[in-house]
Amino acid sequence: MKTINIFSCKLPSKDLVVCSAHVILVAAWLVQIKHCQCQVDGVSQSTFKIVRGKRLASGVTWMRNISRQGLTLQRCAIACAVDCGMFEFNKVYNACIFYKERNYDIGITVSSDTDWTWAYKRRHTTISHGGWTLVFRAQAKIQVSAYETWNDTAATTDNPVQDSFPHACLRLVDYASCDRHFRSHIVDNWDNVDKVRFSLINNELEVAYILFDGVGSNRSSWFSQSRVLSSSWFNMRADSKVDIFDLFGFKIVPKLWRTFLIFGPKVICNLDKFYTMVIDQSSDSCLVFWDIDLTGYPSFYYSTEPDMGNLYTLFSADQHAQAEVLAVSVTFL
Incomplete structure (x- = not known):
């Protein structure tokens, strides 16, 4: 089977159709890789930093919490509205707790707990x-x-x-x-x-x-x-x-x-x-x-x-x- 270097295809070529098909497949593959790298359980890593096995210990202001069957990390991220700076998700109890603080605020401490995931907003548009x-x-x-x-x-x-x-x-x-x-x-x-x-x-x-x-x-x-x-x-x-x-x-x-x-x-x-x-x-x-x-x-x-x-x-x-x-x-x- 002939090997084609997709990064140096030249025209005209009888292998043009094969070359184009390879380019399309590789491009789709790269998009999938990028998508996987930018998402954690459906949550964009460009918006949130996801830290598994951690939960907030002190220095934060409670805002609200939700708990329901089938709750996911993604749904918690969506529910973290404009006024929410960070949240923690418990996969055992299907619970989310939301907090006011941003990642640049001081005095925030975390502890280890395998049942929890801590997520905070990153790449802020403005600072308040x-x-x-x-x-x-x-x-x-x-x-x-x-x-x-x-x-x-x-x-x-x-x-x-x-x-x-x-x-x-x-x-x-x-x-x-x-x-x-x-x-x-x-x-x-x-x-x-x-x-x-x-x-x-x-x-x-x-x-x-x-x-x-x-x-x-x-x-x-x-x-x-x-x-x-x-x-x-x-x-x-x-x-x-x-x-x-x-x-x-x-x-x-x-x-x-x-x-x-x-x-x-x-x-x-x-x-x-x-x-x-x-x-x-x-x-x-x-x-x-x-x-x-x-x-x-x-x-x-x-x-x-x-x-x-x-x-x-x-x-x-x-x-x-x-x-x-x-x-x-x-x-x-």
Whole structure:
């Protein structure tokens, strides 16, 4: 019997019909293999991670459970609706238990039990925390500009989030191992946004925030003094001393670049006052006046005063501090 190399069939050939038939058979075989690899008991592994012989032990919030004769892993996966982050299935008792947490949440522990299968959603389209959708999360001092990442469509890291993306970089707690920024596709699809929350996080606590009206805004215009609804600083919206309130901020090449900037009048370094800013490059010409030791960028600074704080060393020792994480989250109409 003649052997035909299906990957090098040439025309014209008297064996064309045989060759084509072999190609079709092998293609169908490869599709079957791929299907088997992507499904576990009818559940897509691109949507769920299936872990047999494990069940949840602690750190999860019960939502509901179902139990009926003939219940399968596939039916449990279908029943894990939008609000469900993970579930466990018992093949002996035909039972499913559903939980709220996502795989990137902290404090989840599992135990071994051969009667149970644990499944959690993976490759999330978006990341949510407490009713807010995270659209941007910048990590301090990783030598990658926060503003350039915000503005870079190619830097998008969700829709879906890949399994290889560090969970620490999706969280606002337990993030010590994070080594990159997170950028949602929502930044480029800024539609039906209701509220925007700008947060600065340090030691896993929100140390400063601004809540903006996002209705009718775009990915830049939301960051505006006229859109401020509330803030951790007193009367920010009405503060007439604010001179710059801008995402791009203030840039003088190569001396400085301050982004996500809310600043007082630009006079001289030793008179500078501010609410918040990101030093978004490796140097700033005013650092010597501010007595700031810049050990990396981006660096997130905020006023610790009820309003704008002084940056000048002589009287600002306790008027500004650094944060570890900058986060932007939204709700929708």
